[in-house]
Amino acid sequence: MSQDFVRQLPGSGLVTQRKAALGDAVHLDIPMVLLLLAISAYGLLILYSAVGQQTAPILSQSIKILAGLGAMIVIAQISPIFYMRLAPWIFLGALLLLALIYVFGVEIKGSRRWLRIPGVMNFQPSEIMKLVLPLILAWYFHDRHLPPKARHVFWSLVIIAIPVMMIAMQPDLGTSLIIGASGLFVLLLAGVSWRLVFSAIGIGVISAPALWFVLRDYQRQRILTLLDPERDPLGAGWNIIQSKTAIGSGGLSGKGLFEGTQSHLDFLPESQTDFIIAVLGEELGLVGVVTLLILYLLLIGRGVILSLQAQDTFGRLLSGSITFTFFVYVFVNIGMVSGILPVVGVPLPLVSHGGTSILTLFAGFGILMSIHTHRRITL
Amino acid sequence: MVEPLALKDHTWESRIFFERIVVGFGILVVLTLFLVARFFYLQIVQYDIYATLSDKNRIQVQPLPPIRGLIYDRNGELLAENSPSFNLALTPERVEDMDETLATLRRVLQLSDEEIQAFGKRLKRRQRPFESVPLRFKLTQEEIARFSVDRHAMPGVEVEARLVRHYPKGELMVHAVGSVRRINERDARRLDPVAYSGTDHIGKIGIERFYESDLLGSVGYQQVEIDARGRVMKILESDLPSPGKDLVLHVDSSLQQAASDALGDRRGTIVAIEPETGGILAMVSKPGYDPNLFVTGIDFATYASLRDSPDVPLFNRALQGQYEPGSTIKPIIGLAGLVTGMTTADYTVDDPGWFKLPNNDRLYRDWNWTVTGLGGHGQVNLEKAIYRSCNVYFYSLAVKMGIDRIDDYLALFGFGVNTALDLPEARSGLLPTRQWKEDSRGLPWYPGDTVNIGIGQGDMLVTPLQLATAVTVVANRGKWVAPRMLKSGSDLVERSNVTRMDSIELIPDHVWDLVIGAMEKVVHRGNQVYGENGTAWAYIGQDIPYRMAGKSGTAQVVGIAQGEEYNEEELNERQRKHAWFVAFAPVEKPEIALAVLVENGGGGSSVAAPVAREIIDHHLLKNTAAKGRVVALAGQ
Numbered sequence A: 001m002s003q004d005f006v007r008q009l010p011g012s013g014l015v016t017q018r019k020a021a022l023g024d025a026v027h028l029d030i031p032m033v034l035l036l037l038a039i040s041a042y043g044l045l046i047l048y049s050a051v052g053q054q055t056a057p058i059l060s061q062s063i064k065i066l067a068g069l070g071a072m073i074v075i076a077q078i079s080p081i082f083y084m085r086l087a088p089w090i091f092l093g094a095l096l097l098l099a100l101i102y103v104f105g106v107e108i109k110g111s112r113r114w115l116r117i118p119g120v121m122n123f124q125p126s127e128i129m130k131l132v133l134p135l136i137l138a139w140y141f142h143d144r145h146l147p148p149k150a151r152h153v154f155w156s157l158v159i160i161a162i163p164v165m166m167i168a169m170q171p172d173l174g175t176s177l178i179i180g181a182s183g184l185f186v187l188l189l190a191g192v193s194w195r196l197v198f199s200a201i202g203i204g205v206i207s208a209p210a211l212w213f214v215l216r217d218y219q220r221q222r223i224l225t226l227l228d229p230e231r232d233p234l235g236a237g238w239n240i241i242q243s244k245t246a247i248g249s250g251g252l253s254g255k256g257l258f259e260g261t262q263s264h265l266d267f268l269p270e271s272q273t274d275f276i277i278a279v280l281g282e283e284l285g286l287v288g289v290v291t292l293l294i295l296y297l298l299l300i301g302r303g304v305i306l307s308l309q310a311q312d313t314f315g316r317l318l319s320g321s322i323t324f325t326f327f328v329y330v331f332v333n334i335g336m337v338s339g340i341l342p343v344v345g346v347p348l349p350l351v352s353h354g355g356t357s358i359l360t361l362f363a364g365f366g367i368l369m370s371i372h373t374h375r376r377i378t379l
Numbered sequence B: 001m002v003e004p005l006a007l008k009d010h011t012w013e014s015r016i017f018f019e020r021i022v023v024g025f026g027i028l029v030v031l032t033l034f035l036v037a038r039f040f041y042l043q044i045v046q047y048d049i050y051a052t053l054s055d056k057n058r059i060q061v062q063p064l065p066p067i068r069g070l071i072y073d074r075n076g077e078l079l080a081e082n083s084p085s086f087n088l089a090l091t092p093e094r095v096e097d098m099d100e101t102l103a104t105l106r107r108v109l110q111l112s113d114e115e116i117q118a119f120g121k122r123l124k125r126r127q128r129p130f131e132s133v134p135l136r137f138k139l140t141q142e143e144i145a146r147f148s149v150d151r152h153a154m155p156g157v158e159v160e161a162r163l164v165r166h167y168p169k170g171e172l173m174v175h176a177v178g179s180v181r182r183i184n185e186r187d188a189r190r191l192d193p194v195a196y197s198g199t200d201h202i203g204k205i206g207i208e209r210f211y212e213s214d215l216l217g218s219v220g221y222q223q224v225e226i227d228a229r230g231r232v233m234k235i236l237e238s239d240l241p242s243p244g245k246d247l248v249l250h251v252d253s254s255l256q257q258a259a260s261d262a263l264g265d266r267r268g269t270i271v272a273i274e275p276e277t278g279g280i281l282a283m284v285s286k287p288g289y290d291p292n293l294f295v296t297g298i299d300f301a302t303y304a305s306l307r308d309s310p311d312v313p314l315f316n317r318a319l320q321g322q323y324e325p326g327s328t329i330k331p332i333i334g335l336a337g338l339v340t341g342m343t344t345a346d347y348t349v350d351d352p353g354w355f356k357l358p359n360n361d362r363l364y365r366d367w368n369w370t371v372t373g374l375g376g377h378g379q380v381n382l383e384k385a386i387y388r389s390c391n392v393y394f395y396s397l398a399v400k401m402g403i404d405r406i407d408d409y410l411a412l413f414g415f416g417v418n419t420a421l422d423l424p425e426a427r428s429g430l431l432p433t434r435q436w437k438e439d440s441r442g443l444p445w446y447p448g449d450t451v452n453i454g455i456g457q458g459d460m461l462v463t464p465l466q467l468a469t470a471v472t473v474v475a476n477r478g479k480w481v482a483p484r485m486l487k488s489g490s491d492l493v494e495r496s497n498v499t500r501m502d503s504i505e506l507i508p509d510h511v512w513d514l515v516i517g518a519m520e521k522v523v524h525r526g527n528q529v530y531g532e533n534g535t536a537w538a539y540i541g542q543d544i545p546y547r548m549a550g551k552s553g554t555a556q557v558v559g560i561a562q563g564e565e566y567n568e569e570e571l572n573e574r575q576r577k578h579a580w581f582v583a584f585a586p587v588e589k590p591e592i593a594l595a596v597l598v599e600n601g602g603g604g605s606s607v608a609a610p611v612a613r614e615i616i617d618h619h620l621l622k623n624t625a626a627k628g629r630v631v632a633l634a635g636q
Helices: A003-008 A022-026 A030-050 A056-077 A080-104 A125-142 A150-168 A173-189 A194-211 A217-227 A238-250 A276-309 A313-337 A356-373 B010-045 B047-058 B098-109 B113-124 B141-153 B170-177 B185-190 B206-210 B212-216 B253-263 B300-308 B326-340 B382-387 B391-401 B403-412 B434-441 B447-453 B464-475 B509-524 B537-541 B604-626
Strands: A106-108 A111-117 A121-123 B059-064 B078-090 B133-136 B157-166 B179-182 B201-205 B220-226 B232-239 B247-249 B268-273 B280-286 B349-351 B378-380 B486-488 B549-555 B578-585 B592-598
Touching: A022 A030, A022 A356, A030 A056, A030 A276, A030 A356, A056 A356, A080 A111, A080 A125, A080 A150, A080 A313, A080 A356, A125 A150, A125 A173, A125 A313, A125 A356, A150 A173, A173 A313, A173 B010, A238 A276, A238 B010, A238 B047, A276 A313, A276 A356, A276 B010, A313 A356, A313 B010, B010 B047, B047 B059, B059 B232, B078 B098, B078 B170, B098 B113, B098 B141, B113 B133, B141 B157, B170 B206, B170 B253, B170 B280, B179 B206, B201 B206, B201 B212, B206 B212, B253 B268, B253 B280, B253 B604, B268 B464, B268 B604, B326 B382, B326 B391, B326 B403, B326 B464, B326 B509, B326 B549, B326 B578, B326 B604, B349 B391, B382 B391, B382 B509, B391 B403, B391 B447, B403 B447, B464 B509, B464 B578, B464 B592, B509 B537, B509 B549, B537 B604, B549 B604, B578 B604, B592 B604
Parallel strands: none
Antiparallel strands: A106 A111, A111 A121, B059 B220, B078 B133, B078 B157, B179 B201, B220 B232, B247 B486, B268 B280, B268 B592, B349 B378, B549 B578, B578 B592
């Protein structure tokens, strides 16, 4: 075949030569499953300490992890073509749910983020959007000529802006920024010119001070607290002072598992949820933290490899965005607990105690595996 | 022309995607390294800082306040103890809605605005989270019960028990023992914060104030591990406090009660001293107040009514009240006259009822002077001058002696100085001298001033304690014993502003015999013709089963104009003279010496002497009864 012809074949990526893997038959990626299990197990151990060695929360967390794994397996069985075809409808459905919040939303601590299905559960439509936004953008770009033309960039920014604004107004600034980031990753991976990327970043930096006036009082408070926790040590600064104290007092190898005084004497707030990395830092020290970071990097690295092996535009953009977004969770959470980012309510993925976020995470990895294991015949 | 079909360039796409994802992964690795660096900085570089902070969080050094020493009277009766008191305290972190909780408590416990405000101030002074702040002190059982009904609706509100000072005798002993008060901000600035950590009260008055350092004890500590709510999880180390010293006072509660009863509802004061030791047996000042009111904080209305009362209950008359001694001073002037040779036992003065200085028209009246000129005591020697309390004799003697010699002798008995060893509120009175008059008024000493001093009037001022002390010295025939409260339990610390007195040795026995004999006659000389009985005999001397030496006196409250007859009924009750009586007994071997003052009481012999008799009866007859020598008073 002539080179000219080959070039036009869809599915001819740079990394195309691979053997059929063990997991392909069950549509799972074995290394990724193992890494997910390792991180979840490590997370359960930390959580077991954080809850004061009670078994009930561990049981409920394990059930959630199992449910996540189940969802992942189911999602991985379905061909990505199915998701691609349904993408516009899924997106519209998710937007509708976000809109419903303004009608039926449950207000908790001054913001409306939850929808209540009576007798069943409360859930956050913004969680679904974490996967749906990359999905719709990957759909939008999959049959377009890349790099995207200016008007395509414009429309994709509109698609990003709609859910981001809706979530920001709940208000839930942290989640809306992460969802915005997941959409922008698609654009970046689609090949938007670096010039455009850097000028956007430049404009962002320059206009950052203006953003100050848009922020709500409590959000400004969080930024001021980040800059100087001592301005209100018993109030807003308490969390960050106590988490830094927990981490710092752990030293190289920690105070020992279950021996953390900051967490067990309740100085550390939210020690089972958003601030759980401080428990790890206190009890297992720098060694324990670096171990977790290495596991995360391996998982993300595996996600990168799977993305590179994806055969079409849709698969590549979606896998890449999901992988990078996962890192954003890790970075924002750890950055916030260690005092380099303002406090936003982002859990530590696969470790923090809590329901819906675990489900979303596993579902994302399910999509990655679905894309990876439903490839067309290799040459 | 056919428009070129925009076909997807898959190779380009793959290459760009590869490039983007590699760059992205690179950035992500760099950011991860940045996180590692951050943790390295916190956990390795700043480890010491955070390890210390973490220990500071969990390890708390708690003061263990010492138990304040107890105070007993000479018979072992408790005068000051520590009893549990229940406070209502709030932990703000656990209170859901502070305004609502305060509103509920306000209704349930009838809190005042003041209490809420004071609570707000204490709330701001709080040191650490989860520290409770007291809202109300000294809850009654009923208040605790009422609070308990509603407590489920008020998380973060607790009843806390503490030991606080309690004075079982209440008002009876207040001016003898003094009291503690809650430490206020001014105290806090001057106190050693270590010694007083965990202690809420400090001795403010009297014995409680003077022996503060003994009573306080020394503070202990415990190092505890606490959780973020301030709950103690375990004790790591402790150093127990040592309780304060228990003190025993000379005061006799039953005598104090008898003295208080004898005075009844009248305003006045009594100081009784044991002549052998100088120990104060009783010290009454009326009206008084209940010291327990002040221990846990008094409400403003009650405090204002005590502070503004015309009867000045907060004022300790025995130590701080300064009055003219009146005729009670005469025996001492007499002693001085004999020792200086200015008079003799036989020397007599003719008393027409008045006295005049040469070349001066001013009339100095005797107490029985009348406009008709029929008053006076006739020919009077020193003995009669004392038992009849003849003014003219002492006017004349004083003028003969001159003020300087009088001052010298009065000073020997402690007038004009403070000799009280452990009574911090005691005052020095005033012994007028030439120098004093020059300095304070810019005027020279006039002979008329000396005339007044002769009968204890004019500018001279004494406190009841000073007068009782002087009588004690007379009872001891010159042997000085400084007045004191403490019997045992600590060392008497000498205060810098207390004057140490030497015993009086220059007065010969026969002089003491004469003067003390004359004082005995004040009480015991009776059944004589008109104008020959001792002044107090009719009131107390007729049935007395022991020998008592005494002397009455009256202290002017307002001056009486020249030529005007003294009419007590015309005077307002508050302008009437104060009645004095000083005494000691038994004469042969004195066991008690005292001074009684009834404010605006009128005559010393008629009003104050019976009070003195009642007290001495109680002291001597109760004691003799105890020794098995039953003295039947009935029928005497």
